[in-house]
Amino acid sequence: MTARPIAVVGASAAGLAAAETLRRSGWRGPLTLIGEESHLPYDRPPLSKQLLHGAWEPEKLRLRTEEQLAPLDLDLRLGTRATGLDVATRTLTLDGTERLACAGIVIATGVAARTLPGADRLTGVHTLRTLDDALALRDRLINGGTPASEGVAGGGGPRQLVIVGNGVLGCEAAAVARELGHEVTVVGIEETPMAAAVGTDVGTLLAEEHRARGVRLLTGAVDGFDSTPADPADGSGPQVTAVRLADGGTPGSRLPADTVLVAIGSRPAVDWLTDPALDTTDGLRCDAYCAAAPGIYAAGDVARWNHPAHGRPLRFEHRMNATEQGMAAARNLLAELAADGPTGTEDGTPAQERRPFAPVPYFWSDQYDLKIQAYGLTAGADRVETPVRDRAGRRILALYGREGRAVGVLAAGLPPRQIRALRAVVADPLPWEEARERIAAATAAG
Numbered sequence: 532m533t534a535r536p537i538a539v540v541g542a543s544a545a546g547l548a549a550a551e552t553l554r555r556s557g558w559r560g561p562l563t564l565i566g567e568e569s570h571l572p573y574d575r576p577p578l579s580k581q582l583l584h585g586a587w588e589p590e591k592l593r594l595r596t597e598e599q600l601a602p603l604d605l606d607l608r609l610g611t612r613a614t615g616l617d618v619a620t621r622t623l624t625l626d627g628t629e630r631l632a633c634a635g636i637v638i639a640t641g642v643a644a645r646t647l648p649g650a651d652r653l654t655g656v657h658t659l660r661t662l663d664d665a666l667a668l669r670d671r672l673i674n675g676g677t678p679a680s681e682g683v684a685g686g687g688g689p690r691q692l693v694i695v696g697n698g699v700l701g702c703e704a705a706a707v708a709r710e711l712g713h714e715v716t717v718v719g720i721e722e723t724p725m726a727a728a729v730g731t732d733v734g735t736l737l738a739e740e741h742r743a744r745g746v747r748l749l750t751g752a753v754d755g756f757d758s759t760p761a762d763p764a765d766g767s768g769p770q771v772t773a774v775r776l777a778d779g780g781t782p783g784s785r786l787p788a789d790t791v792l793v794a795i796g797s798r799p800a801v802d803w804l805t806d807p808a809l810d811t812t813d814g815l816r817c818d819a820y821c822a823a824a825p826g827i828y829a830a831g832d833v834a835r836w837n838h839p840a841h842g843r844p845l846r847f848e849h850r851m852n853a854t855e856q857g858m859a860a861a862r863n864l865l866a867e868l869a870a871d872g873p874t875g876t877e878d879g880t881p882a883q884e885r886r887p888f889a890p891v892p893y894f895w896s897d898q899y900d901l902k903i904q905a906y907g908l909t910a911g912a913d914r915v916e917t918p919v920r921d922r923a924g925r926r927i928l929a930l931y932g933r934e935g936r937a938v939g940v941l942a943a944g945l946p947p948r949q950i951r952a953l954r955a956v957v958a959d960p961l962p963w964e965e966a967r968e969r970i971a972a973a974t975a976a977g
């Protein structure tokens with residue numbers, strides 16, 4: 532009988548980390564890596580930064596070359612979608628027909644971009660989640676919508692770009708588009724840019740930064756688009772001409788646009804997980820070991836797991852978490868399989884114990900030449916203080932609290948040594964006053 536594989540679903544940061552860890556930790560059995568996209572695993576953060584800007588080409592985003600993947604001896608199934616999972620038998624359905632019975636499964640399907648009704652059928656309206664998305668938007672911003680071979684950078688002249696959504700992604704794209712010389716309006720429902728993620732103090736500083744660079748910032752909801760009619764003569768579809776605001780003080784008003792980026796957040800890619808044994812409310816619900824069910828683990832943007840230090844289920848859309856959780860889920864899956872009986876790891880490696888996954892969350896965002904870095908939890912705080920707030924020096928330090936403890940810290944413009952020292956302050960949520968004292972000591976240290 533052929534040994535059952537471990538299957539990793541989602542061939543991106545978390546899935547790749549899981550596959551590599553499975554091999555490194557001694558899994559000698561078959562290993563299948565399934566990814567819906569046709570690309571080799573690539574890095575997403577540069578999509579809204581260096582790639583959109585035109586500074587990097589897609590090859591530079593590749594996480595591994597084919598040669599680097601070869602030693603993993605993967606059954607690499609790119610362009611393949613997992614469409615179902617039977618939890619009791621650990622059997623995946625691929626592309627609606629093929630069945631794959633597995634020894635264990637790591638689910639790392641990430642999230643998909645949310646969009647607005649009607650956006651799909653309009654030329655000029657984009658989302659930004661995949662490499663293909665980013666290349667399509669870049670083509671519009673750099674080559675004026677003509678194929679790269681026919682155009683020169685900026686050849687199409689300035690675009691009227693409206694970005695719907697003032698979260699992290701919208702802000703990063705706004706910064707790049709301004710640097711490329713386009714007219715940029717950002718319209719979103721958050722009071723200040725990125726307020727839901729980092730609060731209004733930091734958001735106000737960001738708003739000042741964007742305004743100083745010439746970005747127009749509006750608060751309001753969008754309820755649709757205006758467009759040209761389709762032209763049957765040349766076969767072209769309708770082209771966006773404006774974004775319609777639902778309110779925002781000017782009911783019925785329209786923002787003229789020839790290009791729109793819809794950056795209104797994401798939804799976890801769990802639509803294919805319909806087995807009632809799984810809880811898929813806001814991501815795939817896991818225990819502290821990243822297990823969603825026996826033999827089935829999850830990692831990365833899709834996973835919502837019990838963080839032991841915070842005592843509640845959390846889900847992060849952070850690049851570093853994807854790698855760390857992919858590794859943790861793979862190790863814990865192998866430990867479970869080893870505890871259950873002989874597995875493909877019989878190479879003398881002693882079975883490891885399963886360990887709770889308890890990272891110090893980290894994320895960064897680059898906007899213009901401002902690098903924002905944060906450790907711990909900055910969203911959902913009930914208290915925020917900004918011990919450093921220096922608009923002219925473009926420096927900020929914010930401390931985030933919840934239920935009397937410091938849970939997160941964010942900094943921009945501080946020396947790298949100080950920023951590294953901040954991590955320790957929120958590694959374990961400290962009482963608020965103690966954390967404040969440690970922050971003061973860390974920043975006084977120069």
Ligand SMILES: Cc1cc2nc3c(=O)[nH]c(=O)nc-3n(C[C@H](O)[C@H](O)[C@H](O)COP(=O)(O)OP(=O)(O)OC[C@H]3O[C@@H](n4cnc5c(N)ncnc54)[C@H](O)[C@@H]3O)c2cc1C
Binds near residue numbers: 541543565612
């Ligand atoms: C534009 C952009 C900029 C970002 N910038 C930053 C940043 O500055 N800092 C930061 O910390 N984080 C950033 N992030 C977030 C970071 O990239 C993600 O946290 C990370 O990519 C998550 O990795 P993942 O492997 O969990 O999921 P993903 O990278 O989303 O990969 C999931 C993969 O699974 C595939 N898939 C989905 N469903 C199926 C299925 N049913 N069958 C098969 N395959 C499937 C998808 O096609 C995808 O390739 C950014 C994200 C984006 C999109």
